[in-house]
Every structure is written in C-alpha cells, then in structure tokens.
Amino acid sequence: MKPCPTERPEPQSKERLRLWLKLLTLTTAIETDLRRKLREEHDTTLPRFDVMAALARHPEGLKMSALSGYLKVSNGNVTGIVDRLTAEGLALRVAVPGDRRAQIARLTGQGQAAFAALAAEHEAWIDRRLGALSPADVQALGALLDRARAGGGSDEPD
Amino acid sequence: MKPCPTERPEPQSKERLRLWLKLLTLTTAIETDLRRKLREEHDTTLPRFDVMAALARHPEGLKMSALSGYLKVSNGNVTGIVDRLTAEGLALRVAVPGDRRAQIARLTGQGQAAFAALAAEHEAWIDRRLGALSPADVQALGALLDRARAGGGSDEPD
Numbered sequence: 001m002k003p004c005p006t007e008r009p010e011p012q013s014k015e016r017l018r019l020w021l022k023l024l025t026l027t028t029a030i031e032t033d034l035r036r037k038l039r040e041e042h043d044t045t046l047p048r049f050d051v052m053a054a055l056a057r058h059p060e061g062l063k064m065s066a067l068s069g070y071l072k073v074s075n076g077n078v079t080g081i082v083d084r085l086t087a088e089g090l091a092l093r094v095a096v097p098g099d100r101r102a103q104i105a106r107l108t109g110q111g112q113a114a115f116a117a118l119a120a121e122h123e124a125w126i127d128r129r130l131g132a133l134s135p136a137d138v139q140a141l142g143a144l145l146d147r148a149r150a151g152g153g154s155d156e157p158d
Numbered sequence: 159m160k161p162c163p164t165e166r167p168e169p170q171s172k173e174r175l176r177l178w179l180k181l182l183t184l185t186t187a188i189e190t191d192l193r194r195k196l197r198e199e200h201d202t203t204l205p206r207f208d209v210m211a212a213l214a215r216h217p218e219g220l221k222m223s224a225l226s227g228y229l230k231v232s233n234g235n236v237t238g239i240v241d242r243l244t245a246e247g248l249a250l251r252v253a254v255p256g257d258r259r260a261q262i263a264r265l266t267g268q269g270q271a272a273f274a275a276l277a278a279e280h281e282a283w284i285d286r287r288l289g290a291l292s293p294a295d296v297q298a299l300g301a302l303l304d305r306a307r308a309g310g311g312s313d314e315p316d
Contacts, residue, residue, distance in 0.1 A: 151290020
C-alpha cells in the first residue's frame with residue numbers, strides 16, 4: 001500500500017484523501033479508547049471531562065453559553081452535566097451581577113482536585129498512546145497539523 | 159488545570175497532549191464541515207455515505223454483520239440505512255445460500271453511479287480542504303500518522 005510517486009504517479013487528490021482517512025482513523029481510535037477508559041476506569045464520560053477541563057481553565061467561572069462554545073468536540077448536554085457536577089459538590093452556579101437570567105458555573109475546590117487527578121492520568125495515557133513518536137516527530141507532526149488547519153477555513157461551494 | 163506532580167510531569171507528555179488536541183481539533187473540524195456539506199448539498203449523511211462506500215468497495219456484496227464492522231467511525235444504524243437505500247433502488251439484499259438468516263447487501267448499478275458521483279466530489283472537497291499541504295507535506299504527515307498509529311495498540315491498564 002506504499003504510494004510510489006516516481007513510478008506510478010497518483011493524483012494528488014487521492015493522496016490527500018488517503019491522508020484524511022489516516023487522520024480520521026487514528027483520531028477515532030484514540031477517542032474510542034479514551035471514552036472507554038473514562039467510562040470503565042473513572043465512571044465518567046468525555047463530555048463531562050471536557051466540561052470540567054473548560055471550567056478548570058477558568059477558575060473565575062464561565063457563563064453557560066460560553067461553556068457550550070468550548071464543547072463543540074464532544075457535544076454533550078452541558079446543562080445536564082453541570083447539574084450533575086453541582087449535585088455532586090464538584091461545581092456550583094452563581095448568578096451574574098446585573099444579568100438576572102445569566103449564570104456562571106465554576107468548579108468547587110473539590111471539583112478542581114478531582115479534575116486535576118483525572119487530567120494527570122489523561123495526560124499520562126495520551127503520552128503512552130503517542131509514545132511511538134519521538135520528540136522530533138511530535139514537533140513535526142504538530143507543525144504539519146497547524147499548516148493543514150490554516151488552509152482549512154475555506155469551505156467555498158463548488 | 160495543573161496536574162498534580164506525582165512522578166511523571168515531563169514536558170514531553172505536555173507536548174504529546176497538545177499534539178493530541180491538535181489532531182482532535184483538525185479532524186473534528188473537517189468532519190463537521192463534511193457532515194454539513196453532505197446534508198446541505200446532497201441531502202445525505204456521513205453514515206449513509208460510509209455504508210455506500212463500503213458497498214462500493216465490495217461489488218459482490220457484504221453480509222450485514224461485515225458491513226457493521228466497516229462503520230465503526232460513523233456508527234450509524236446500518237440496517238435502517240440499507241433499508242432506505244433499498245427502497246430508493248440504490249441497494250438490494252439477497253439471501254446467503256445455505257444460511258437462511260444471513261443477508262448480503264450490495265449496490266445496484268444506480269447505487270454505484272450515485273456513489274461514484276458523490277465520492278468524486280468528496281475527494282475534490284478533501285483535496286481543497288487539505289490544499290495548504292504540499293505533496294511533500296502530505297507524504298510526511300502520512301508517515302508520521304502511520305508511526306503514531308503503530309504505537310497505539312497498547313492500552314495497558316495502569
């Protein structure tokens with residue numbers, strides 16, 4: 001399955017299509033393993049992990065609307081997740097001064113500690129999962145992904 | 159979000175974590191655009207596209223169970239999709255000789271033509287979407303993704 005550019009030139013669009021399938025396959029495999037790990041070992045979900053991560057990055061709290069914006073990836077039910085975190089003492093909601101309809105969610109100290117432990121394990125797991133990549137590979141791959149992303153805004157109709 | 163420094167707070171794990179977030183962000187952005195494009199411009203869905211792609215690669219047909227195995231990524235309702243494709247004259251189901259309970263699904267000629275048109279557009283769209291990558295970038299990125307994937311089988315418990 002190795003492409004051989006000198007002898008059998010393939011259209012570049014085929015190469016890019018193959019690349020997209022590789023991207024999708026790798027990302028899906030890691031995400032699937034991650035969801036399973038969170039479920040089996042921590043009795044939690046990826047959307048819940050992502051909500052806690054967003055709140056952990058904003059110790060001052062986040063409006064519910066802003067929180068939803070951070071979660072395009074896992075796309076969970078933000079309100080329900082914050083409700084459960086609050087019921088478990090890991091988060092709380094406070095009113096926004098001057099805006100009776102808005103609420104800010106933030107982690108409690110207990111929530112911060114719980115997330116820190118989970119995040120450390122997540123980081124160590126990803127480190128192992130991508131362990132076949134050398135530091136130089138990681139740099140090179142990151143730069144290429146940045147480049148791919150930079151070109152991606154244009155979704156012009158045909 | 160500082161991980162508690164138990165024993166492995168190396169910077170390399172942070173780099174790999176950052177890399178994972180880049181992978182996830184890029185893949186999710188492309189997949190989201192692709193789903194929207196299929197819906198808005200072709201009135202179809204990614205799982206349906208994937209079912210047709212799997213059937214197109216197997217002109218002799220696929221058992222329903224095998225078909226499900228090809229669709230881990232988009233994870234749609236394979237039976238419902240094949241039912242609709244069949245109702246539209248794009249696919250058909252035939253019994254497996256010697257196995258009364260098994261069925262093989264395959265595309266009709268009309269289904270093959272419909273998928274070929276869709277696949278060509280999909281390829282052209284991905285080609286534009288990843289157009290910021292040079293041919294050398296595409297080769298390099300593909301090789302790095304292969305390497306990352308090769309190391310990924312081990313999901314040993316901690």
